Each structure stands twice: as structure tokens, then as C-alpha cells.
Amino acid sequence: MKEGAHELSTYLRGFRKRWNVKTDDEQRFHEFRNRALQTVAAVLGPNLTLVASLSTQYLRIIGQPPNFYSNSLYSSLNLNVVWNALEEAKELGGFIFRLESLFHLPFLTKTLEQLAAGFREDIQASGMPIMLTSNHGVFLFYPKGAQLLDEHVVNADLEWMSDYPKALAAFEHALIQSADHDKQREMLDSLRVSLEEFLRQLLGNKKSLEKNQEPLLKWMDSHGTNVETRQMMGSLFHFYGDYQNEHVKHGDGWKPAEIDFILYLTATFVHLLAELGS
Secondary structure, X not given: OHHHHHHHHHHHHXXXXXXXXXXXXXXXXXXHHHHHHHHHHHHHHHHHHHOOHHHHHHHHHHOOOOOOOOOOOOOOHHHOHHHHHHHHXXXXXXXXXXXXXXXXXXXXXXXXXXXXHHHHHHHHHHOOOEEEEEEOOEEXXXXXXXXHHHHHHHHHHHHHHHHOHHHHHHHHHHHHHOOOHHHHHXXXXXXXXXXXXXXXXXXXXXXXXXXXHHHHHHHHHHOOOOHXXXXXXXXXXXXXXXXXXXXXXOOOOOOHHHHHHHHXXXXXHHXXXXXXXX
8 A cells, every 4th residue: 555655646746747736735735635535435444334333433433413314334434433524534633533533443453454555545646744653553643843753763662662651652743733833841841751751660769860870871881882973862861851951841931942852852852762771
């Protein structure tokens, strides 16, 4: 399926370039919404029309009142309660929430994976700045930043951090907060908490982030890292703590341009340490 998505997105980019077609956020979302609805119909259509209880469960998940017909079976998908709820969502946030809620229904693992693969194709073909991650059977949508870093660092962290539940919870919370411009300071603080909890479990202590610098460097030495790598980590780690204390934890002097830098720096720390510890 990935190859098909790549071919489609390549074709669309080529066409738009030849004809100088510009697409804005609204147009990209419109295309993604249509493609995602087609994926839902193709993957879940038979289940939604044959299993009446899914409609009631879905309404409960998305916080909708009970529907008199929600337990009824329909031969046509466009009469189904779940389908109608998806079609009613006209804005990105609401639509993504209703797509993600589908993964909380009791479908087979194979079905959920097929649904996720389809949505990833739709995201790529539409050029949407979002990503769909999976971690031990949990599927979550997130805003997307730098593609290379997201694929090789952030997504990887969600897998490797699964053994560090407190750190994972804080990191996931930060990614959710990143979608809300009013919660950027809270996002930065969540990243600090994530790294602090990760180090506490990795090093087997309860020390604060700042007081774990020396134990961390000793741990890295015992795991065969080069002296230059430890020196870089020591400097970055020191200034990371100063930044968090001066501009986030005890103040608000952070800059919007620094948000992604701190996100990916935190993820890179964890990426390296999880690799060393595996």
C-alpha cells in the first residue's frame, strides 16, 4: 500500500507543478477528508453495516447522545450512525478525533492495521502535516514537523519508550499539546518531565534532571560511547537544563521558534540513550 501512496503523491506533485496549481491548508484537508472516508468505507464498511453494536459504542466514545436507530442494521453504509458522525465533522480537529476514535472499537488487529495503513496513504497523498503512530496496538494521530526527524526519531521514541511508561506518557502529552498554540509552555515542560522520568528509570534513581548529568555521563561511559559524544551530551544536557529552568519552569522567556528545536533535542537524547541501553 505504501508504494501506491508514494506513486499517487508523486503524480499529484508533478501535476500541480506542471500546471502551477497551488494548494492551501483547506484544500489539503478537503482532499484528505475525502480519501479517509473512502478508506473507512473500504476497510470498515462491511463491519459497520453488519455489527449493530459498533454504532452505540462509537457514539459513546465521541460523546454523542444515544441514537434510536444506533442498534439497527442497515444495508447501506450512508445510513449508518458511525458514517454519518464522520461526515458531519467538517473541521480538522473534529475529523481527526472521530477517525482516531475508530481505533477504540473492537475490530480485529488485522483490520485496525489495514485501516491505519490506509490512513497513512491518505495523509501522504494529501500532503497533510500529520502522522499516525502505533505503539503496542494503540493508534494516535499527531501534528507533524520535520519529516526525517519524525520518522527516525519521534516515531521511534514512541516505540522504544514503551518500556518507560512515565516518560512515554509525558512525551505523548507534549505531542498533543504541540497542536495547541496556547499550550506551548506546557509542552516544553512536558518534554522536561519526559526526559527526567526517562533518566530516573534508566539510571535507577529519583534525582532531578539537573542532578542526573554526572550519573548519565558515567552510564554512557560504561556503555562504550566515545569521549566526544559524552562531551557533546554533557554540554547540551547542561544548557537544556538551564533553558528549562530559566525560560520554562520558572519563567516564560521561551521563543516560538525554539519549540521544535527543544522537541527534537529531547527526542534525540532519548533516541541515543534508548539505543545504547537496548
